[in-house]
Structures are given as structure tokens and as C-alpha cells.
Amino acid sequence: MSPRYLARRLVQAVLTVLFVVLLNFILFRMMPGSPERVLLRNPHLTAATMQAARERWGLDKAKFPVSISFDPPGISLEPENQLFDYVAASFQGDLGYSLQFRGRSVVDVIEERFWPTILLIGLAEIVAIVVGLGLGAYTGWRRGGVADRIGNGLSLIVYSMPYFVIGMPLIIIFAAELHWFPTSGMSTPGQDYASLVDRFVDIGSHLVLPLATISLGLIGGYSILMRSSIIETRAEDYVTTARAKGLSDRRIMTAHAFPNALLPTVTIVAINLGYVVAGAITAEIVFNWPGLGTLTVDALKARDYPLLQGVFLLLSVTVVFANLIADVLYGFLDPRVRT
Amino acid sequence: MRTRTARAFGAVALLMAILLPAAAAPAGAANDKVLRLGVLQSLDSMNPYGTALVVGYEVFELNFQQMVGFGSDLEPVPDFAASFERAADKHSWTFKFRPDMKWSDGQPATSADACFSWQLALDAIAADTNIGLGYLDPALKNAGVTKVECPDATTMIATTDDNSSRILQTYLPIIPKHIWGKYTYETIAEDKLFEPPADGKGLVGSGPYQAVEWKTGEFVRFKKNPNYAVNKGFEDEIIIRFFSSNDTMVQALKAGELDYARTISADQFKALANEPNVTTVNGASNGWTELGFNTYGTGTGKTIKGGGPSTKALQDPAFRDALGYAIDKQKLVDSVIGGYGAIGTTQIAPVLKAWHVEPTQVRTFDIEMAKQKLDAAGYKTDASGARLDKENKPINLRLVMPDSDANFAKDAQFIVDWFGQVGVKVTPKVYDEDTLIDLMLPPEAGDPVKYKADYDMFIWTWSWGPDPSDSLQVFNCDQIGSSSDSLWCNKDYDALYQQQLVAPDDAARLAILTQMQQMWYEQAPYHVLYYDDNLHAYRTDKFAGWKNQPANGTPLFSYSILGETLLTDATAATATPAAPSTAASAATSAQPSAAPTTGSSTSSGMTPILLVVAALVVIVAVGLTLSRRRRGTAEEE
Numbered sequence: 001m002s003p004r005y006l007a008r009r010l011v012q013a014v015l016t017v018l019f020v021v022l023l024n025f026i027l028f029r030m031m032p033g034s035p036e037r038v039l040l041r042n043p044h045l046t047a048a049t050m051q052a053a054r055e056r057w058g059l060d061k062a063k064f065p066v067s068i069s070f071d072p073p074g075i076s077l078e079p080e081n082q083l084f085d086y087v088a089a090s091f092q093g094d095l096g097y098s099l100q101f102r103g104r105s106v107v108d109v110i111e112e113r114f115w116p117t118i119l120l121i122g123l124a125e126i127v128a129i130v131v132g133l134g135l136g137a138y139t140g141w142r143r144g145g146v147a148d149r150i151g152n153g154l155s156l157i158v159y160s161m162p163y164f165v166i167g168m169p170l171i172i173i174f175a176a177e178l179h180w181f182p183t184s185g186m187s188t189p190g191q192d193y194a195s196l197v198d199r200f201v202d203i204g205s206h207l208v209l210p211l212a213t214i215s216l217g218l219i220g221g222y223s224i225l226m227r228s229s230i231i232e233t234r235a236e237d238y239v240t241t242a243r244a245k246g247l248s249d250r251r252i253m254t255a256h257a258f259p260n261a262l263l264p265t266v267t268i269v270a271i272n273l274g275y276v277v278a279g280a281i282t283a284e285i286v287f288n289w290p291g292l293g294t295l296t297v298d299a300l301k302a303r304d305y306p307l308l309q310g311v312f313l314l315l316s317v318t319v320v321f322a323n324l325i326a327d328v329l330y331g332f333l334d335p336r337v338r339t
Numbered sequence: 340m341r342t343r344t345a346r347a348f349g350a351v352a353l354l355m356a357i358l359l360p361a362a363a364a365p366a367g368a369a370n371d372k373v374l375r376l377g378v379l380q381s382l383d384s385m386n387p388y389g390t391a392l393v394v395g396y397e398v399f400e401l402n403f404q405q406m407v408g409f410g411s412d413l414e415p416v417p418d419f420a421a422s423f424e425r426a427a428d429k430h431s432w433t434f435k436f437r438p439d440m441k442w443s444d445g446q447p448a449t450s451a452d453a454c455f456s457w458q459l460a461l462d463a464i465a466a467d468t469n470i471g472l473g474y475l476d477p478a479l480k481n482a483g484v485t486k487v488e489c490p491d492a493t494t495m496i497a498t499t500d501d502n503s504s505r506i507l508q509t510y511l512p513i514i515p516k517h518i519w520g521k522y523t524y525e526t527i528a529e530d531k532l533f534e535p536p537a538d539g540k541g542l543v544g545s546g547p548y549q550a551v552e553w554k555t556g557e558f559v560r561f562k563k564n565p566n567y568a569v570n571k572g573f574e575d576e577i578i579i580r581f582f583s584s585n586d587t588m589v590q591a592l593k594a595g596e597l598d599y600a601r602t603i604s605a606d607q608f609k610a611l612a613n614e615p616n617v618t619t620v621n622g623a624s625n626g627w628t629e630l631g632f633n634t635y636g637t638g639t640g641k642t643i644k645g646g647g648p649s650t651k652a653l654q655d656p657a658f659r660d661a662l663g664y665a666i667d668k669q670k671l672v673d674s675v676i677g678g679y680g681a682i683g684t685t686q687i688a689p690v691l692k693a694w695h696v697e698p699t700q701v702r703t704f705d706i707e708m709a710k711q712k713l714d715a716a717g718y719k720t721d722a723s724g725a726r727l728d729k730e731n732k733p734i735n736l737r738l739v740m741p742d743s744d745a746n747f748a749k750d751a752q753f754i755v756d757w758f759g760q761v762g763v764k765v766t767p768k769v770y771d772e773d774t775l776i777d778l779m780l781p782p783e784a785g786d787p788v789k790y791k792a793d794y795d796m797f798i799w800t801w802s803w804g805p806d807p808s809d810s811l812q813v814f815n816c817d818q819i820g821s822s823s824d825s826l827w828c829n830k831d832y833d834a835l836y837q838q839q840l841v842a843p844d845d846a847a848r849l850a851i852l853t854q855m856q857q858m859w860y861e862q863a864p865y866h867v868l869y870y871d872d873n874l875h876a877y878r879t880d881k882f883a884g885w886k887n888q889p890a891n892g893t894p895l896f897s898y899s900i901l902g903e904t905l906l907t908d909a910t911a912a913t914a915t916p917a918a919p920s921t922a923a924s925a926a927t928s929a930q931p932s933a934a935p936t937t938g939s940s941t942s943s944g945m946t947p948i949l950l951v952v953a954a955l956v957v958i959v960a961v962g963l964t965l966s967r968r969r970r971g972t973a974e975e976e
Contacts, residue, residue, distance in 0.1 A: 031773070046467055046468050046469055046473070048466075048467060048468040048469075049468050049469040049473050052468065053472075069788070097530070100383060101383065101384070101555050102383065102384040102386065102389045102530040102531070103384075103529070103530020103531040104530070104531065104555070109555065112554075112555060112556075113556065168586060168587075171587065171590050172590060175590060175591075175594050176590045176593045176594045179594060179595075182594075182596060183587060183590045183591045183594050183596055184582070184587045184590075184591055184596075185557065185558075185580070186557070189375070189554075189557065189558040189560060189578045189580055190373065190552065190558070190560045190576060190578050284583075285583040285584050285587075286584055286586075286587055287587065288580075288581075288582050288583055288584065288587055290554070290555075290556045290557045294556060294583050295556065297583070298381055298556070301772075303773055
């Protein structure tokens with residue numbers, strides 16, 4: 001891999017993130033509604049209180065450096081504006097304070113929700129990658145067989161099911177009826193743990209159902225992808241050569257076909273890993289998982305601009321760098337793209 | 340490959356073997372004394388002055404007492420003040436405090452704390468502003484409180500300039516001066532104040548439970564206050580869990596992870612009626628769902644360039660009145676809210692029985708009557724049957740509603756049909772709440788370019804506090820640009836509003852409120868479609884003593900936290916059959932019995948043992964497979 005290739009990819013990633021910083025600000029302020037809505041429905045509020053709230057939240061300043069009015073037509077410059085404040089603060093790593101969770105810094109709020117999402121979606125991705133790619137390779141290698149028909153059929157079914165449809169039956173059966181696992185949450189609220197093992201077990205038991213739900217959803221996609229890839233690889237000349245050399249069917253698959261079939265899936269898997277941070281919003285809602293997915297929904301409802309900006313910046317950075325890793329990884333795997 | 344796969348399965352099986360036995364016991368079935376409540380809100384702030392949510396009120400009411408509490412029938416009862424008495428001239432109240440009262444940290448609780456807490460609000464009122472989000476201090480303003488004095492440690496005297504007893508309904512927490520004494524009305528609402536201290540001792544207060552932990556988006560936890568002297572609940576701890584999904588919350592209740600679920604859907608409510616150890620309660624709410632009209636210009640003659648109502652007919656009370664006959668409210672109650680509610684009439688809900696007065700002539704569903712009234716008011720039809728306004732334009736009304744409640748769209752379907760039968764075309768459209776607020780605000784909200792009140796009708800909902808002033812006030816002329824969404828203005832109504840605030844006694848106030856309700860009903864800026872019930876459910880296998888507040892309300896999340904302090908141990912009492920579900924008696928008051936039941940319906944003592952056996956079998960099987968695969972691989976290579 002040439003340093004030039006690496007540097008080019010790195011610069012592209014940094015420029016993308018810079019663009020996202022700007023876009024984040026503009027996008028959310030173009031949405032209808034505002035954080036003051038909480039105040040405007042209170043019949044008792046005085047004008048002074050509303051103005052004070054706007055000032056405290058930095059909403060009293062103009063949004064952009066330039067104001068355009070249509071009635072009467074005119075353009076004016078706004079040296080004091082929210083965009084400059086936001087960009088300056090962002091470059092210092094200050095994402096501001098959440099409006100919804102009054103006074104908590106955006107970094108603190110995101111940090112609280114970051115690790116639960118990484119734990120849940122990260123594990124689900126690992127399970128899905130291992131099982132999904134394995135299942136896809138197996139069914140693709142035995143194309144047309146019973147295993148293929150069943151495996152591919154099941155993959156298509158779970159792939160097309162939203163998390164809500166997978167998750168709710170699991171809750172009803174395994175939590176509400178059988179009491180094997182808790183219905184929701186990440187841990188038992190208010191639990192005092194005697195040891196780390198107790199804590200691990202508690203979190204683990206809460207993790208099982210959401211993990212199963214998300215894994216099932218992802219396995220379908222990975223399996224379908226891997227199956228088509230392995231079917232293509234199966235017809236390659238080197239596979240025929242390997243057969244002619246008398247290698248066992250299993251050895252051809254594991255040593256020759258599977259590694260080559262893996263190549264096209266790397267990009268998809270890497271990009272999907274970028275979405276790990278975004279979480280699976282519906283799954284987090286169904287299982288009341290305290291992650292970034294539910295946080296994003298809450299922040300959107302409240303028009304919590306600073307929190308939305310922070311969450312989307314994090315998501316964008318993760319996706320951009322996951323793509324960068326995919327590019328680099330692809331460079332290692334496929335010499336043709338190294339320059 | 341197979342070996343790796345087998346190893347992966349082995350690892351998963353091992354993990355399951357560890358987790359399953361530990362997880363097999365239902366989380367809520369342990370014989371603990373923790374009351375677990377579920378809500379569909381996520382606490383926004385622990386600061387009493389900074390919360391805008393019902394769950395926020397519940398949190399600060401558990402932590403802090405108010406001057407006077409609400410009894411089972413909403414009567415004033417001692418809370419921070421042990422007694423309260425009005426002077427003969429009606430312009431001052433004397434509150435007496437117990438000399439031995441203590442804060443949860445052991446410090447004495449005295450009149451100085453009461454004076455400090457109320458003075459904060461009075462200072463904000465004097466400065467013509469609010470504390471924080473402004474939901475609490477108006478209570479003193481509405482009660483006409485002008486001054487507080489504390490002549491000794493056990494006495495506070497409040498001077499008022501009105502004759503009402505609203506001073507006994509103030510949702511204003513009494514906070515400890517020795518903790519918050521350095522704060523003013525401007526700084527006490529600062530963010531992050533009032534959060535539970537890290538030492539685990541709890542946020543100092545005099546309420547029955549102290550907050551010890553808040554995990555945003557997850558739960559808030561309370562521990563019992565040993566110094567609380569009024570009622571002591573059986574439970575040692577209270578945990579309020581925040582849910583994003585109604586379905587998940589109901590499943591958690593069924594699984595025994597929750598003891599109480601607030602706000603469930605009508606379908607879930609019916610389904611829970613047959614669930615063992617679960618009681619459902621449909622409590623009459625102090626709120627409603629309305630069909631409102633954009634009457635902008637009524638009483639003011641103003642118009643909005645590029646916005647406002649699409650026809651002047653909406654400013655005509657006769658037009659709005661006629662449309663009222665084209666609404667079958669009973670059908671909406673039965674079909675949309677499953678029978679859990681009552682048909683709507685005036686702007687004071689019947690649950691405030693002391694103040695609600697039915698109009699002299701209630702409109703009934705009668706399409707022919709609606710047509711006759713529209714004809715008589717000068718709204719004729721054209722050849723196609725379309726109703727024309729007085730400018731001879733066909734009337735096409737834009738009906739808007741938020742997406743926060745699926746029932747609004749169902750209401751709209753009926754209204755489109757009924758209004759269509761009288762020749763009025765209605766086009767419904769659903770928005771998210773933020774967009775809708777922007778769409779509905781008039782120029783008076785501050786930005787004439789952005790806010791144009793560009794709609795004709797809306798379906799939305801309101802809920803109110805124990806005094807009717809709030810629901811009356813929202814129709815005042817000065818609320819246009821703030822909380823008024825009908826944008827209706829009537830100077831006579833405004834004058835009556837001011838008069839009722841200073842009425843010499845309850846009888847005189849009732850006479851004014853009767854007049855206001857009649858006037859409002861006839862003018863019809865809203866048609867209240869129904870007073871929808873609050874649908875809650877609770878378990879009876881762990882806690883007994885559930886008591887509705889008031890009798891036709893709900894046990895918890897009502898006017899105060901009284902319900903939390905009345906609970907008893909269900910397993911200690913004699914087992915008697917649980918009260919039947921109130922689900923069958925829609926639109927009637929719920930009377931859940933305090934009678935407890937024992938035992939859990941679904942947990943099985945055998946389950947953990949079976950699971951351990953199953954896990955061991957899996958481990959052995961996987962182990963055998965692994966060893967066979969290893970041998971096979973070695974042979975092959």
C-alpha cells in the first residue's frame with residue numbers, strides 16, 4: 001500500500017467530516033419547530049422569561065452570518081450568529097449543552113449512551129458476521145440442496161422483517177411468559193451488585209433478547225450477500241484447478257473459495273460497522289435499550305439542536321472512518337486498488 | 340472452518356449456560372420492597388423549576404412536600420404545614436408547622452424554609468418574570484399571594500388580595516433553605532441543580548422518598564425518608580422507569596418487572612383485563628380532546644397577510660355552532676377511544692365537579708339540524724351541494740393535527756364524513772408537533788414572517804391542574820401568540836375571567852364560571868369531542884392498598900403522591916379475590932379494591948433447574964462435537 005493512497009483517503013475523510021460539521025448546523029435549523037416550543041405552550045409565561053430562555057440557549061442570536069428578508073427585501077450581515085459560535089466551539093471539542101437534559105454537556109450525555117450501543121450493536125454485528133457469512137458460504141457452496149433452500153429462505157425472511165416484528169414476539173415468549181430473560185433495559189434498575197460477575201450476568205441476561213433480535217436481522221443480509229459471492233467464486237478457474245489437484249471439497253471451500261468470496265463483503269461489513277454507533281433505533285426502542293438510537297429520537301422530538309449536532313457528528317465521523325478502514329483493508333486484500 | 344464454527348457455537352452455548360440460570364427468575368418477582376413504576380416519558384430535569392413533564396412533577400413531589408397536600412378526594416390536607424387557617428377578613432392565611440419536623444438530612448425544618456421557598460416565587464412575580472420554565476410560580480400569582488412573613492419557627496402568614504382558596508393548591512415545593520439559601524429566583528432554576536448527590540444519601544427534602552440515582556433515559560430511584568412523618572408507604576424504594584414503547588412497558592408489567600404502568604392504549608387495557616394479578620383502572624381525566632377552529636380576527640378584526648383562516652365563516656359563532664350538530668361525539672367515544680371517556684361539552688372537565696356546569700342546551704348529533712342552522716346563518720349550497728360562505732366561495736376547511744396520538748386521525752375520518760354531509764369539505768393533514776406549532780402560531784408570537792396561523796381547524800388535546808383557571812385562561816385575548824390555538828378573543832369573556840379570580844366566595848365564583856362555560860359553549864371556539872380517560876394498570880401480587888385519587892381517578896400519577904404512601908404488603912394480608920377490572924365499565928369511575936392477592940401466576944420454580952440441565956447438555960454436546968471435529972481435521976490434513 002502506497003503512502004500516497006493512504007494520504008489521499010485520509011484527506012478525503014477529514015474534508016468529509018468538516019463538511020458534515022457545517023451540514024449538521026444547517027440541516028437541523030431548517031427543520032420546522034424550535035426548542036422554545038416547550039415554553040410557548042405554557043399560558044403563564046412572561047415575555048421576560050421567554051427572552052431569558054432564548055438568551056440562555058443561545059437562540060436569541062441570528063442563525064447565520066447573513067440574514068435575508070423578503071418582506072421588505074434586503075440582506076444584512078450578522079456578526080453575532082449561532083453558526084460562528086457553533087463552529088468555533090466544535091473545533092475546540094465543545095459540543096455545547098443539551099437543551100433537553102437541562103445543563104448536561106452533550107459530550108456527557110452522548111458518552112452515557114455510547115457504550116450501551118457499542119456493546120449491543122457491536123456484539124450483534126460480530127455474531128451476525130460469523131453466523132451470516134458462515135451460513136451464506138455453506139448454503140452457496142451447496143447451492144440447490146436442502147440446506148440452501150432452508151438457509152436461503154430463512155435468510156430472506158429475517159432480512160425482510162423489521163426489528164419490531166422479530167423483537168416483540170421474543171419479549172412476549174421469553175420474558176413475559178417464560179420469564180427466562182428481562183423484557184427490557186440494560187440492567188436491573190437500582191440493583192446493588194455483590195461482584196463484577198453479578199453485574200456481568202445481569203447485563204448479559206438483559207442483552208440476550210435484543211442481541212438475538214438484531215443478530216437475526218443482520219444475519220439474513222450477510223448470508224444472502226455471502227451466498228451470491230460464493231456462488232460466483234465457485235465457477236472460477238482456480239476452483240476447478242483445485243478440484244483437478246484432488247483437494248477435498250471442504251479444503252477447496254475453506255482455503256480457496258471462501259477467502260476470495262470474502263472480498264466483496266468486506267466493504268459492506270465495514271460500512272455496516274460504521275452504523276454500529278447509529279444503533280438500531282427501532283430495536284433500542286422495543287427493548288428500551290439506553291443507547292444512541294433512543295437518544296437520537298428523543299433529541300429530535302425536543303429539537304435539542306446541540307445534542308442532535310453532537311450525535312450526528314459522531315455518527316458521521318464513525319461512518320467516514322469505517323469507510324476509510326474499508327478502503328485501506330481493501331487495499332491490503334486486493335493489490336489492484338493500492339495505488 | 341467447521342472447527343471455528345463449532346467453537347463459536349460452543350462459546351455461545353457456554354455464555355447461555357452462565358446467563359440462563361441467573362436470568363431465569365423474573366426480575367420483579369423477588370420478595371423485595373421496591374415499587375417499580377413505568378412511564379412513557381423520559382425525565383427531563385430533576386430541578387422542580389425546570390421540568391415540563393408529568394414524571395418531573397412526580398419526582399419532585401416525592402422528594403419535596405408542598406405547603407398543603409391533596410387528600411383522597413382532593414381536599415386540602417396537611418403536608419409541610421401541619422395546619423392552615425384563613426383569617427376572618429379573608430386576606431391572610433396562617434400556616435403552622437410541627438416543631439419537631441426534620442429534613443431528610445436531620446436538619447430542622449422550620450417556617451424559614453417555607454418563607455424562603457415562597458419568597459422565591461414572589462420575587463419572580465414582582466420582577467414580572469418566572470422561575471425556570473414558569474410552571475410553578477404562577478400558582479402563587481393565581482392565588483393572589485402578595486406577601487409572606489414568618490414571625491416564629493412554626494408559623495408562616497401569607498397575605499392575599501383575593502378571596503379564593505387557591506392558595507391551598509400550590510404545586511410549589513418547599514425546599515431546604517440550609518441547602519439552597521444562597522440561590523435567588525434567577526439562579527435556583529439553573530440546570531443540574533437538584534440532582535442526587537454522588538454520596539448516595541439522596542437529595543435532601545422532606546417528602547416521603549428521596550432521589551438517590553437518576554440515569555437519563557433509564558430510571559430514577561428513590562429511598563424512603565426516615566424523617567417523613569405523614570404517611571409511610573410500605574415500600575422502601577421507588578423506581579420510575581422510562582419507556583419508549585407502550586407495548587414493552589405492558590409486557591414488563593405482565594412479567595412482574597413493573598408494579599404500575601401509566602398510560603396504556605385502549606387495546607392493551609382490554610387485553611390486560613384478564614391478566615391474573617393485574618388490575619386496570621380507567622380514571623376520569625382533567626383534560627380533553629378538541630376540534631378547534633382558527634377564529635383569528637374574532638374580536639380584533641385583524642387579518643394575516645398570506646395566512647389565517649381560509650374563510651370568514653370561521654369567525655362566525657353561528658357557523659361553528661351549526662357544525663357542532665354534525666359531530667356524533669358518542670360515536671367518537673365508542674369507536675375511537677374504546678368507550679373509555681365521556682362526551683365533551685365545556686372547557687372545565689366534569690372531574691372538577693365543583694366547577695363543571697353543563698350548558699343549558701347541549702348539541703346533539705343531527706345532520707338535518709346542522710344543515711338548517713347553516714342555511715339560517717346564510718351559508719347556502721350551490722348546485723353540487725357544496726356549502727358556500729358569504730363571499731360565495733365553496734367552504735374547504737384544512738383540518739390539521741399532530742402525529743402524537745393515532746386517535747386524532749381516526750377522529751378526523753369521522754369529521755370529514757359528517758361535515759361532508761352538510762356540504763363542508765374537509766381536508767385533513769397530520770404533522771409532527773413542532774411543525775404544527777410553527778404552522779399554527781399567529782404573528783403575535785413574535786415573527787410575522789414565520790408565524791401565519793395558516794390553518795382552519797385542528798384536533799389536539801389539553802390536560803389541566805386542579806383549579807379551572809388554567810383551562811379558562813387559554814381562551815383569553817392575551818393568550819393569542821402564546822397558548823391560544825383557537826385565536827379566539829372576547830372582551831366579555833376576559834372580564835369574567837378576571838372577576839372569577841377575585842370572586843368573594845365559591846358560590847359567587849361558580850356563578851361566574853357557569854356564565855363563562857355557557858358563553859364559551861355557545862361561541863364554540865372549540866367543540867370538545869370527549870374527555871378521555873387515563874388508562875393505567877397495576878399489579879396486586881406485591882403491593883396492596885391501591886386507592887384512586889379522587890375516587891374516579893387513578894391510584895398514582897394523579898394530583899399528588901398520596902397513592903405511593905398508602906401501599907401495604909400484599910403478601911402479608913389475608914388472600915381475598917382481587918377486585919374485578921374496571922375495563923368493562925367504560926366511562927364510569929373505577930373503584931379498584933385494596934384487597935390483595937398472593938402468588939405469581941407464571942413463574943415456575945422448576946424453570947431454573949431445567950435450564951441448568953439443558954445448558955449442561957448443550958455444553959457436553961458441543962464439547963463432544965469439538966473433539967470429533969479436531970480429530971477429523973487432523974486426519975484430513
